[in-house]
Amino acid sequence: MLPKQIPNILSICRIGLSGMLLLLSANSFLFLIIYLLAGITDVADGYIARKYRWTSRTGALLDSLADAVFSLAILLIISLNFRTVITGNLLWLVLILTLKLCSFTTGLIRFRKAVAIHTIANKATGLLLFFFIPLVFFSISGFFIKAIFIICLLPAIEEFFIILCCEELNMNRKSIFSK
Incomplete structure (x- = not known):
């Protein structure tokens, strides 16, 4: 793994974490932990990419995709639970x-x-x-x-x-x- 792939890996992790949220009870402590981790990956991928100049078209696309998947997962969770x-x-x-x-x-x-x-x-x-x-x-x-x-x-x-x-x-x- 090349270090410059770290932001892309974080975006991919956010997609996986979003899927995990759909499998958990929305009122559980584990849900909030996974939710927090997804938020941290969102901040970290962009920060690391800009700080080390590891930006790329693929990275920007993965970040946008991860944001969309996370947002849709949250919308689904809210609509089912709240x-x-x-x-x-x-x-x-x-x-x-x-x-x-x-x-x-x-x-x-x-x-x-x-x-x-x-x-x-x-x-x-x-x-x-x-x-x-x-x-x-x-x-x-x-x-x-x-x-x-x-x-x-x-x-x-x-x-x-x-x-x-x-x-x-x-x-x-x-x-x-x-x-």
């Missing part, structure tokens, strides 16, 4: 998923590849969503959870407009206000 969170916020969830689908489709059409812009807002939303699961476990108020959904909508809008309007693709663009 149905009221989904039903009470269905409009916001549909809006976010629709925008993400529009961004994906627009990226494929305009740039002939899967596009995920690593904006500051997208990264902040990822961090917010990481803490979302423990908040749901501890039955934080519905108002707070609704606020998280609304906050998550904003980076989805930003990403869609960046992909729609940019002349040149920059996957590491910090915001709609930068280049």
Whole structure:
């Protein structure tokens, strides 16, 4: 194994950890440990890749795939175990998923590849969503959870407009206000 493959291995581990989460009771301590490990791999793969300049197209694709698999696993876990969170916020969830689908489709059409812009807002939303699961476990108020959904909508809008309007693709663009 080459050291520069470490970020890719961490992304692959996140995919495996996401699958493990589906097999565990959502209220168990082991679930939270595996969930925490998945979050650590998410932070570590990007940090290590940038710090040591071990970035690659394959790594970026694996990271995006691992993020998508993790997000889908969590969405499935929430919908199976905490149905009221989904039903009470269905409009916001549909809006976010629709925008993400529009961004994906627009990226494929305009740039002939899967596009995920690593904006500051997208990264902040990822961090917010990481803490979302423990908040749901501890039955934080519905108002707070609704606020998280609304906050998550904003980076989805930003990403869609960046992909729609940019002349040149920059996957590491910090915001709609930068280049």
